[in-house]
Amino acid sequence: MEKHNAIPQGYMTVGELAKKMGVTVRTLQHYDREGLLPPSSISEGGRRLYTDRDVVRLHQILSLKHLEFSLDDIKNRVVSLDDPAEVASVLAEQALVIQKRIENLSEVLRELQALRDEVLQMRSVDFKKYADIIVNLEMKNDLYWMIKHFDNQTLDHIRRRFDKESGEAFMQKFMQLQNEAIELSANGISAASEQGLQFAEKYWAMITDFTGGDMSILSRLVEFGQLDCLDQDWKEKQELANTFIEPALNAYFTKLGVDPFQEGAK
Template sequence: MEKQRAVPKGFMTIGEVAKKMNVTVRTLQHYDREGLLSPSSISEGGRRLYTDKDVIRLHQILSLKQLGFSLQDIKNRLIPLDTPDEVADVLAQQADEVRRKIEILSESLRELELLREEVLQMQEVDFKKYADIIVNLQMDNEYYWLIKHFDDQTLEHIRSRFDRESGTDFMNRFQKLQEEAIRLYIAKVPADSEQGQHFAEIYWKMITEFTGGDLSMLSKLVEIGKFEGTDPKWQEKQAMANEYVGQVLDVYFSRLGVNPFQEGDA
């Protein structure tokens, strides 16, 4: 009875507020320390005392926290806002942030599901390859699935030659050249034409950039597109690209008087 009389009329103790709002006393103490929700009064004995207005503010804080706002957002931006338009504007900003998080989570889920498929197809535990697949998924490299077919030597070569930025740039250029090879093949552009040889020069420079002078990599590159279990449509496109690339490079090397593929085998 004496404890109840010690609390002035219209005030509640921290324990009463915690019970009323289904939070812990520690949470209310934390909000007080952070300057987010301070009690309206302190008793002579040093007890925190809250009013109904404090409870309304606590309800506001908990609601906004449920929507995904950080305590810093609530403290610095939301609580002081007075007009519906201002609150609506901040809520719109938070909605955009939630959508961004959903996109990130959706992408993470996609990567997990694709990686799981690759792991099952590999039929072995190889965390280096797992990491390479994840990186290529994050780079939006549509050829990520080829990684499981590469041997350790090829993968180590790629890791040593490219970082994430340069790897992304290389793959973008490679894909464009593959598409151009298919276009030239379908258009029946002669391999010995100026256009065909210009393409051969650019393509060979790209291959040289990839191999870094290691001619043993050439034979491994030739095998791309011959892997079993790959998508038939991809194989068909790759076959067209490879056929045209082979034609223009034959002419290109003949004019130069060299055969780098034989040198690589030697």
């Protein structure tokens, strides 16, 4: 029995190799199944046996794994290279992959920190709002902080009306028109001028697109804009834009002979 279980000189068991290299037996078994590190020999009892050459091979595998190469890359691409220029090229490609991953993780870290700040400012746990905040952070929407102030009805309306792509397009349109209003005002353009009326038509079309004709949503947005807890920089910019937007809309509705706010209240 002892002779049957004896390990030939110069060989080691999978357990001994695992201990020597600081990995688990399961890892070595996985590398064997993947064809990366088959044992050099099998004992009469069916035990996997390894040699010092396998130690060297495993060391190479672990080193390349440390550089974030996949097992498939290691098996089918990296270790078969025999030209220094090709090795350098593969390493350069991997460096780009890692750089992109770092950038993605840095962005995720920024989003985590921003979400944490929002969570601490909210008065209750609301994972639906958390999800909306995360989506807007992904969209690079600087107004993501608004979400915590919206009521559920407004948020449900937004979720039904916009997907990620259309939501992003809407926010770009909103910011563009806000900046345009500030610029028109700074240039002394009259809100009742033809240029002002053209702006009002575009702005009202944007609002109609957002509300879908539901004036109760518009009323909620007006109430939202009057909250004291909003970001101060945003409030100041919006107030500056409104010095042109409000009279331009009034002139536009007067020309059309309608009052959508009064009609919506009926």
